[in-house]
Amino acid sequence: MKTLDVARLAGISHGAIFVHFPTREALLEACVEEFGRRMGEALHELAENNRGLEERLLAHLSAIRKEEAFYTAIVRERSILPQGARDTFTAVQSMVSHHFEDCPGKKPDMTKETNHALLFNTWIALVHHYLGNRDLFVRDGESVVARWGDVLVHHFVSLINIKS
Amino acid sequence: MTKTCISCGMPMTKPVDYPNGDTTKDYCVHCARADGSMQSFEEKRISMAEFIMRTQGLDDAAALRAAEAHMRKQPAWREC
Numbered sequence: 001m002k003t004l005d006v007a008r009l010a011g012i013s014h015g016a017i018f019v020h021f022p023t024r025e026a027l028l029e030a031c032v033e034e035f036g037r038r039m040g041e042a043l044h045e046l047a048e049n050n051r052g053l054e055e056r057l058l059a060h061l062s063a064i065r066k067e068e069a070f071y072t073a074i075v076r077e078r079s080i081l082p083q084g085a086r087d088t089f090t091a092v093q094s095m096v097s098h099h100f101e102d103c104p105g106k107k108p109d110m111t112k113e114t115n116h117a118l119l120f121n122t123w124i125a126l127v128h129h130y131l132g133n134r135d136l137f138v139r140d141g142e143s144v145v146a147r148w149g150d151v152l153v154h155h156f157v158s159l160i161n162i163k164s
Numbered sequence: 165m166t167k168t169c170i171s172c173g174m175p176m177t178k179p180v181d182y183p184n185g186d187t188t189k190d191y192c193v194h195c196a197r198a199d200g201s202m203q204s205f206e207e208k209r210i211s212m213a214e215f216i217m218r219t220q221g222l223d224d225a226a227a228l229r230a231a232e233a234h235m236r237k238q239p240a241w242r243e244c
Contacts, residue, residue, distance in 0.1 A: 040175075044175070083233070084233070087229070087230050087233035087234060088233075088234075090216065090222070090226075090230040090234075091216075091230060091233075091234045093219075093220055094215060094216045094219040094220055094230075097219035098215070098219050101219075115221070116218065116219065117217070117218060117219060117220050117221030118221060120219065120220065121220065121221060
């Protein structure tokens with residue numbers, strides 16, 4: 001998206017953007033950071049209240065849904081985004097993963113042997129597959145999270161609850 | 165009472181987030197040494213990279229790059 005389009009959508013002059021963001025890259029990075037901040041707020045509250053994994057996964061998807069088009073674009077283009085936006089996104093993902101650690105109700109044999117990073121990456125891979133290939137899973141204009149969110153959460157939770 | 169850690173950017177909302185519960189500090193419990201002082205850039209860079217590796221399983225070089233990029237945006241390290 002061009003900065004000119006951003007300005008038009010925001011109802012401000014093109015120059016006004018560059019008062020706050022020196023480059024298009026800086027604007028993109030700030031958007032990723034703001035997305036992460038909102039995601040963090042939502043997840044932090046659940047962790048504070050000791051909510052279970054299922055609730056946290058649902059909250060993760062709910063935050064994605066609020067900016068589904070933006071998040072999907074980030075996911076699709078991540079490896080070719082400017083380095084600043086990539087680094088910011090990496091930090092956001094670690095923050096999300098951290099909020100999935102130490103959930104109550106984990107089965108005892110899961111907590112000792114499992115690699116948390118692998119579990120997190122499995123969840124992310126699942127979500128990103130549906131988002132990144134939305135034309136396969138939803139109609140035009142339909143939300144992937146709205147249609148598939150509950151299914152993906154329940155599937156993932158039942159997968160990781162299987163005793164080895 | 166909500167402050168942001170000047171070293172890692174984490175929000176600090178309650179005493180347990182602060183080193184030894186000291187809410188006058190500007191850095192969080194995860195950026196403090198055992199004696200309560202703030203970790204150096206190099207110490208924090210390594211521990212943040214380890215955090216990134218633990219949470220996402222990244223390659224260590226990628227984790228160090230991401231940790232350093234994140235830290236350089238924080239007030240404690242902007243001038244480094």
